[in-house]
Structures are given as structure tokens and as C-alpha cells.
Amino acid sequence: MTSAESTQPITRALVSVYDKTGLEDLARGLHEAGVELVSTGSTASRIAAAGVPVTEVSEITGFPECLDGRVKTLHPRVHAGILADRRREDHRAQLEELEVQPFDLVVVNLYPFAETVASGASEEEIIEKIDIGGPSMVRAAAKNHASVAVVVDPLRYSETVAAAKEGGFTLSQRKRLAALAFAHTAAYDTAVARWTSTEFDADSATDVPSTAPAPGRRAKLHFPPYAGLALERVSTLRYGENSHQPAALYAEDGAAPGIAQAQVLHGKAMSYNNYVDADAAVRTAYDFAQPAVAIIKHANPCGVAVGETIAQAHCAAHACDPLSAFGGVIATNREVSAEMAQTVSEIFTEVIAAPSFAPEALEILTKKKNIRLLQLAEGHSRDAVEYKQISGGMLLQASDAISAEGDSPAHWKLAAGTPADEQTLADLEFAWRAVRSVKSNAILLAHQGATVGIGMGQVNRLDSCRLAVQRANTLAGDGVERARGSVAASDAFFPFADGLQSLIAAGVRAVVQPGGSQRDEEVVAAASEAGLTMYLTGARHFFH
Numbered sequence: 063m064t065s066a067e068s069t070q071p072i073t074r075a076l077v078s079v080y081d082k083t084g085l086e087d088l089a090r091g092l093h094e095a096g097v098e099l100v101s102t103g104s105t106a107s108r109i110a111a112a113g114v115p116v117t118e119v120s121e122i123t124g125f126p127e128c129l130d131g132r133v134k135t136l137h138p139r140v141h142a143g144i145l146a147d148r149r150r151e152d153h154r155a156q157l158e159e160l161e162v163q164p165f166d167l168v169v170v171n172l173y174p175f176a177e178t179v180a181s182g183a184s185e186e187e188i189i190e191k192i193d194i195g196g197p198s199m200v201r202a203a204a205k206n207h208a209s210v211a212v213v214v215d216p217l218r219y220s221e222t223v224a225a226a227k228e229g230g231f232t233l234s235q236r237k238r239l240a241a242l243a244f245a246h247t248a249a250y251d252t253a254v255a256r257w258t259s260t261e262f263d264a265d266s267a268t269d270v271p272s273t274a275p276a277p278g279r280r281a282k283l284h285f286p287p288y289a290g291l292a293l294e295r296v297s298t299l300r301y302g303e304n305s306h307q308p309a310a311l312y313a314e315d316g317a318a319p320g321i322a323q324a325q326v327l328h329g330k331a332m333s334y335n336n337y338v339d340a341d342a343a344v345r346t347a348y349d350f351a352q353p354a355v356a357i358i359k360h361a362n363p364c365g366v367a368v369g370e371t372i373a374q375a376h377c378a379a380h381a382c383d384p385l386s387a388f389g390g391v392i393a394t395n396r397e398v399s400a401e402m403a404q405t406v407s408e409i410f411t412e413v414i415a416a417p418s419f420a421p422e423a424l425e426i427l428t429k430k431k432n433i434r435l436l437q438l439a440e441g442h443s444r445d446a447v448e449y450k451q452i453s454g455g456m457l458l459q460a461s462d463a464i465s466a467e468g469d470s471p472a473h474w475k476l477a478a479g480t481p482a483d484e485q486t487l488a489d490l491e492f493a494w495r496a497v498r499s500v501k502s503n504a505i506l507l508a509h510q511g512a513t514v515g516i517g518m519g520q521v522n523r524l525d526s527c528r529l530a531v532q533r534a535n536t537l538a539g540d541g542v543e544r545a546r547g548s549v550a551a552s553d554a555f556f557p558f559a560d561g562l563q564s565l566i567a568a569g570v571r572a573v574v575q576p577g578g579s580q581r582d583e584e585v586v587a588a589a590s591e592a593g594l595t596m597y598l599t600g601a602r603h604f605f606h
């Protein structure tokens with residue numbers, strides 16, 4: 063806005079709001095500014111009860127609000143008053159001829175459609191909460207921003223009153239309000255279209271999977287013909303993956319609270335890569351019921367561990383690969399304690415993402431100006447469906463998740479060797495949960511609830527096995543061969559026995575893998591011959 067811009071005085075306002083927050087103050091303020099108020103049913107009652115003069119919309123239309131509120135403002139006397147372009151002589155003349163008085167301001171907020179769906183209401187109740195008259199007025203006013211200001215958010219009432227008292231909004235302010243209003247109705251309609259597409263167009267929806275699901279996994283998920291997204295910018299970022307890529311963070315309307323909704327408690331602004339790694343780290347840590355820590359570099363874990371305490375889990379995760387943990391992104395599934403904070407304060411760390419930080423932990427960590435502390439939103443979770451952009455479109459799939467039933471050892475099949483003892487089985491379960499956070503092809507070696515060697519992102523499984531062994535035996539830098547006596551998890555089946563042979567040669571004593579290869583027999587025979595315990599899960603956890 064430039065100071066030279068002229069304003070459009072506000073003399074008459076149409077107010078129709080479901081959410082009555084701040085309504086009395088708005089009405090009083092507008093009245094003090096000399097604005098005449100016109101309003102619908104219960105909005106008008108609230109304004110009148112506050113002692114502010116108001117005209118019922120039915121007096122203007124000469125038609126009663128009817129059909130349980132389905133028709134209130136849907137009338138030419140209302141819409142002509144909003145849509146007349148007052149810059150045009152012919153529009154002004156028509157208003158006069160039709161005896162329609164124009165509106166300068168429209169204040170509307172809509173029926174709570176998404177909230178009604180989320181509440182588990184019946185179809186009938188949900189349908190009644192599809193607002194028709196509200197979006198019509200909002201869109202009309204936004205289109206006619208040349209003459210009308212539109213306000214859809216109670217947070218803007220005080221600036222609206224201030225504008226009314228100072229001669230109205232400028233054109234650039236009205237344009238900005240119009241853009242916000244169109245975004246508001248677009249997000250509203252997206253929610254309605256997604257719901258109707260899911261509920262009413264189920265016949266053309268695709269059901270997945272076509273094969274029988276593993277135990278505990280979702281049998282069916284609808285992919286409706288329409289899957290609109292409403293994204294709202296949270297912040298612009300310094301840059302994207304690289305410094306020549308401009309970037310921004312958006313939050314999805316109606317999504318489960320995730321990393322996009324987390325709060326930065328301390329430190330510099332989060333970068334694009336920080337967000338990507340924090341998301342991967344939290345996904346990993348939240349796969350465990352016990353206190354767990356994941357340390358991530360470039361979207362891959364360089365250490366994952368569980369422990370009696372979060373500090374123990376952190377020490378064990380860090381010990382896996384201290385070299386790579388430098389500059390890492392850490393996530394916990396428990397409050398960060400003072401003890402953990404003390405240890406982390408001595409290691410260069412980019413981000414700690416956690417459900418909460420103990421006050422003493424905050425005191426220690428906020429002394430480090432370069433570390434970012436990210437507090438996860440209450441009820442942090444992942445959406446049931448995930449999106450992956452490809453050129454020209456988007457792939458949607460049910461999010462991969464650890465299933466309490468399907469991924470539990472109770473459902474595994476012993477394919478080779480003797481049944482694992484309790485500790486070995488616990489380590490195998492830990493390794494199986496952790497491996498799903500490693501980019502494929504993934505081989506993960508673990509011992510006593512901690513990773514000891516991770517072979518990530520290789521284009522063949524043999525290399526992943528070799529990498530996991532080599533990293534287990536060298537990264538701690540103390541000459542101890544940590545692969546020996548460890549257990550291994552493989553995110554997908556072994557297509558040949560060679561990868562498994564390299565694990566056996568390194569002294570791995572038990573393996574968990576999905577099975578299902580054409581050469582399973584060969585792989586199982588190699589395990590049996592080596593006296594190796596091998597479990598088959600029947601489920602795969604590729605991660606790209």
C-alpha cells in the first residue's frame with residue numbers, strides 16, 4: 063500500500079457469522095464509526111443484545127429467512143448490493159432504479175463443515191453444515207473488491223474497525239482481503255469436495271490392496287476421484303535443498319498435527335533440510351513404545367536406540383556412528399531430560415525435535431545459539447495417506463506404519479535355526495522396527511536395543527549388507543567388530559544368498575526379513591547351514 067492510495071468509506075456493512083467471537087466489539091466499533099449494520103438471524107440478535115442498532119436481512123429482502131436457514135441472504139437485494147461496481151455509472155443507476163442500497167463491507171464466517179465431519183456427526187448433520195449463502199456472499203464481495211471490503215477472520219475485526227474509523231480500506235488492502243477470502247472459500251470447498259468424493263463417489267474409488275493384507279494391516283482404503291489439497295503458507299524459508307532454490311513451508315488444512323505444526327522454541331529458523339530430517343527423525347523415534355532416540359543425517363538414520371531413559375537411548379544411538387552424528391538432527395519420543403541435554407550440548411547438533419523439553423534441559427540447550435529446539439504439536443501423528451510429487455502429478459498411498467499386530471514377532475515364521483531367546487527376539491524386533499526408517503535397500507545391524515551398523519540406500523542388497531558390516535566394525539573407531547554377535551534386519555527379501563552370506567561371515571547370529579524371494583529356499587538353506595536363526599515377517603518396509 064502507498065500512503066497516496068485513497069480509501070473507500072464504509073457506511074453500510076453486512077454481517078453474518080457462525081463463529082460469534084469478537085462480534086459485539088466489532089458491531090460496537092462499526093456503529094461508533096457511523097456504519098449501518100445489516101445482519102442475519104442469530105448474528106442480528108447478538109448485535110441487538112449488545113445494544114447496537116441492526117437491521118435484519120429479512121427486512122431488506124422482504125422475504126423471511128426460511129427452510130431452517132438454508133435461505134437467508136440468497137436474494138438479489140443482498141447480492142446486487144454486494145456486486146454492484148460503484149465505479150460504473152450504469153451499475154449505480156440500476157441500484158437506484160431497483161431501490162437497492164449497496165454494501166461497503168461484508169463480514170462473514172462459514173458453518174463449521176470440517177469440524178462437523180471430524181466430530182463424527184451423521185451424514186444429515188454434515189450436509190446441513192455445508193454453507194451455501196456464506197460462501198456466495200464472500201465470493202461476491204471478493205470479486206467486487208473494487209467497491210467492497212470482505213472480512214472472513216475474527217482476528218481482523220480490530221483492523222476493520224480501525225479502517226472504518228479512518229475512512230475505509232484502500233484498494234490494495236481490499237485486494238489482499240479478497241485474496242484471503244477466495245483462499246478461505248477454496249479451502250472450504252476443497253474440504254466439502256473431498257468428503258463428498260469419498261462418501262458419495264465410492265463406486266469409482268479404488269480399493270487397495272488387491273491381495274490379502276498382512277495381519278493387522280488395513281484391508282481397504284478409498285482413493286476418491288477428487289483429492290484436493292488446501293495448503294496454507296506457514297513461513298518462507300531462507301532457501302530450499304540448495305541455496306539457489308527459494309522455498310517455503312506450507313501446512314495442510316485439516317491434516318493431523320505434524321512437523322509443519324511444530325513450534326521452534328529456540329535457535330535459528332528451521333531450514334528446508336532441517337524440516338526434511340526432523341520429519342524422518344520423528345517418524346523413526348515414534349515407531350517405538352520405549353524411550354527412543356533417532357539421529358538423522360540426509361534423511362537416513364545414523365543411530366537409533368531405545369533405553370530405560372531418554373538419556374541412555376541417546377548415548378546408545380550416538381555410539382552407533384559418532385562421526386556422522388556430528389551436525390545431525392535428533393528426535394526423541396519422550397521429554398528431553400537435563401541429562402540428555404548435557405550430553406547433546408557437547409555435540410554439534412542442528413535440531414532436537416521432541417514432544418517436550420524439561421526446564422533444566424531448556425536452560426542447558428538455549429545456551430547453544432546454533433541448535434534449534436523443535437517442540438512437536440500435541441497429538442503429533444502422521445496422516446493415513448501420504449503424497450509424493452512426481453512430474454505432472456502426485457502419487458498417493460496409505461502411509462507405511464508399524465502395525466502392532468502385523469509387525470510383531472508373534473506373527474513371524476521361524477524359517478531357519480533355533481527359536482531366538484528373549485533378548486535376541488527383542489533385538490530382532492527393535493531391528494525390524496528401525497530398518498523401516500532406512501532408505502532402501504536397507505540392512506540394519508543391532509545389539510541390545512541399539513543400531514550398531516546401518517547399510518542404507520544401496521542399489522543392491524549385497525552392498526547394503528557389506529556397508530552395514532563395514533560401518534559396524536569401523537565407525538566406533540575402537541577396533542571392536544560390532545557386527546559379530548549382532549542381529550540383522552532387512553527391509554525386503556534377499557534375492558540371492560550372497561548378502562546373507564556376508565552377514566554370516568561377519569558373525570551376525572540372527573536375521574529377520576520379509577521372505578518371498580524366488581530363491582527363498584537357497585537363502586533359508588544358507589541360514590540353516592550356518593546355524594543362523596532366521597525369521598520371516600511376510601511384510602516389507604521399502605522406503606524411498
Ligand SMILES: NC(=O)c1ncn([C@@H]2O[C@H](COP(=O)(O)O)[C@@H](O)[C@H]2O)c1NC=O
Pocket residue numbers: 078079080081101102103104105106131132133134135136170171172173192193194195196197
Ligand atoms: N443460506 C443463506 O442464505 C445463508 N446466508 C448466510 N448464511 C450463513 O449463516 C451464518 C450466520 O447465520 P446466523 O446469523 O443465523 O447465525 C453464517 O455462517 C453464514 O455463512 C447462510 N446459511 C447457509 O447457507
